[in-house]
Amino acid sequence: MDWTLLAERLFGTEHGIARDGDFLRGEVEFDGETLAVIGTTAHAPIGVQLALAQARAVLDVVTHHPGRAILLLIDTQGQQLRRRDELLGINRAMAHLGMCIDFARRRGHRVIGLVYDQALSGGFITSGLIADTCDALPEAEIRVMRLPAMARVTKLPESLLAELSESNPVFAPGVRNYVAMGGVRKLWQGDLAQALRDALADAPTQDRRAEDGAARGGRRLAASVVQRVLDAA
Incomplete structure (x- = not known):
């Protein structure tokens, strides 16, 4: 979905969000409160x-x-694959972004992530996956690594990974697989303003992704392994 259409459906035509290149920023009035909007567009x-x-x-x-x-x-295609950014320390810049979002959460700011178009790789990991809750539109595209890249990293045949992806969400891209794994909490459908209202009211203060993944059958062991580590600490 185009960001301007999304903004109008959420906040009306006088939403106050401005675009500067691929960067989105603004302040909007929502249910009598001011909400800060920060994001990206154009993949x-x-x-x-x-x-x-x-x-x-x-x-x-x-x-x-x-x-x-x-x-x-x-809405991101992931980190900028450019030598200049690598030399300037893109890893540290993206880590800084993630730490700032975590800092805001620790200071009492509710942080809601919404994947409205595309979310890939590090651009997603250091934004939506660090929010209190990360939701998505049903038509959004989400993946962290393509199967050919996963095959190179894991040294497993791509055909085997493709077969595994048919039954295991961990190996498969797609927004519904991320819901199953707990990475995405909900899909926003119908009245998007009401979906935002619900997200603001119900945003968890603790990380429940492992528990959600276990309950939904997408990540069956993560929650139990985490608990075993905590019990042994």
Whole structure:
């Protein structure tokens, strides 16, 4: 979905969100409260500049508007694959973005991630997956690694991974597989404003992705392994 159509369905035509290149930022009135909106569009590759711009926007909210809820609009093809960004430390810039989002959460800001178009790789890991809750539109595309890349990393045949992906969400891309694994909490359908209202009201304060994955059958062992580690600590 185009970000302007999404913004209108959520907040009306006078939404106040502005686009600067691939960067989205604004303040909107929602149910009598001001909500900060930060995000990306046009399948943005997340380079050093864009990662730091998002991090700065998050820190501005924490500094100037304590407790204000933050909505992350996610549309990214992952990190910028460019030598300049690698030399400038794209890994540190993206880690900084993730740490800023986590810092906002720890300071009492509700952070809602919404994958409205595409979410790939590190651009997703350091944004939506660190929010209090990450939701998505049903037509969104989500994946962290393509099967050919997964085959190179795991040294397993791509044909075997393709076969495994038919029955195991861990090996398969797609928004519903991420719901099954607990990475995406809910799909927003119908009245998107009501879906946002529900997300703001029900956002968990603890990480429940492993428990959700176990309950939904997408990640059967993660929650039990985590509990065993905690019990042994």
